[in-house]
Amino acid sequence: MAKVSDRDQAEGMRRLFARIAHCYDLGNKVISLGQDRAWRKLALAPAPRDGLVLDIATGTGEMALDLARGGSKVVGVDLSQEMLSRCRAKLSRKRLQPMIDLLQADALALPFADETFDCATVGFAMRNVDSIPACFAELRRVLKAGGRVICLELTTPRGRLVARLHRLYLQKALPFVGRLLGRKEEYIYLANSLVHFPMAGELKRIMEQAGLSQVTYRLLNLGTVAIHTGRK
Numbered sequence: 001m002a003k004v005s006d007r008d009q010a011e012g013m014r015r016l017f018a019r020i021a022h023c024y025d026l027g028n029k030v031i032s033l034g035q036d037r038a039w040r041k042l043a044l045a046p047a048p049r050d051g052l053v054l055d056i057a058t059g060t061g062e063m064a065l066d067l068a069r070g071g072s073k074v075v076g077v078d079l080s081q082e083m084l085s086r087c088r089a090k091l092s093r094k095r096l097q098p099m100i101d102l103l104q105a106d107a108l109a110l111p112f113a114d115e116t117f118d119c120a121t122v123g124f125a126m127r128n129v130d131s132i133p134a135c136f137a138e139l140r141r142v143l144k145a146g147g148r149v150i151c152l153e154l155t156t157p158r159g160r161l162v163a164r165l166h167r168l169y170l171q172k173a174l175p176f177v178g179r180l181l182g183r184k185e186e187y188i189y190l191a192n193s194l195v196h197f198p199m200a201g202e203l204k205r206i207m208e209q210a211g212l213s214q215v216t217y218r219l220l221n222l223g224t225v226a227i228h229t230g231r232k
């Protein structure tokens with residue numbers, strides 16, 4: 001069988017998010033029971049207030065907007081123009097355009113010179129990239145020495161019972177919400193994308209292997225959400 005190339009993979013991802021861009025924020029609110037905003041705030045607490053921050057897979061810009069509100073200058077990149085358009089509309093409504101530059105680009109081949117950014121963030125998107133190690137290596141490349149990576153992502157909880165209940169929740173709730181939004185198949189993909197995603201301890205090791213130091217993580221929401229941070 002022909003191997004799916006990285007380019008095909010990225011194109012598939014771009015198309016999937018193009019189809020759900022219009023309902024992405026609403027879907028997030030419903031699926032996280034309104035908690036996603038608080039998780040982002042906690043994740044971004046260690047981000048520098050006055051630095052230049054890269055937000056990869058910025059989507060509709062929820063992380064980027066919080067960073068800009070905190071005083072950071074932000075560059076947001078995403079594969080999907082449709083997600084970026086939603087972000088642009090928010091920037092203009094909230095008059096935050098001067099704080100955020102947006103660019104269509106692949107997080108695995110960032111169009112920036114080495115050592116450009118003070119901090120790099122990724123929210124709920126590490127499980128969508130084709131290669132997690134390559135993505136962290138690319139983030140490390142564009143960070144200045146001492147710069148911080150912050151990764152907020154769903155994770156599989158450790159206890160067997162909670163893990164089962166969480167899987168059940170994702171596999172029932174996401175397709176249900178997807179059906180209400182008219183995008184059931186896309187939300188089934190999003191539920192399944194956690195199945196092969198590394199557990200929090202393994203993700204920490206991957207970050208260390210990518211050359212990041214002082215890697216730590218914090219679990220939220222009964223261990224179903226993880227915030228990983230590391231330094232270059």
Ligand SMILES: C[S@@+](CC[C@H](N)C(=O)[O-])C[C@H]1O[C@@H](n2cnc3c(N)ncnc32)[C@H](O)[C@@H]1O
Nearest residue numbers: 017057058059078079080083106107123125128
């Ligand atoms: C689940 S959304 C997360 C959006 C946002 N970060 C948030 O916190 O809500 C995932 C985003 O990752 C983007 N994406 C997936 N793979 C990517 C890649 N290789 N490079 C850049 N963006 C990517 C998708 O287009 C989508 O907008």
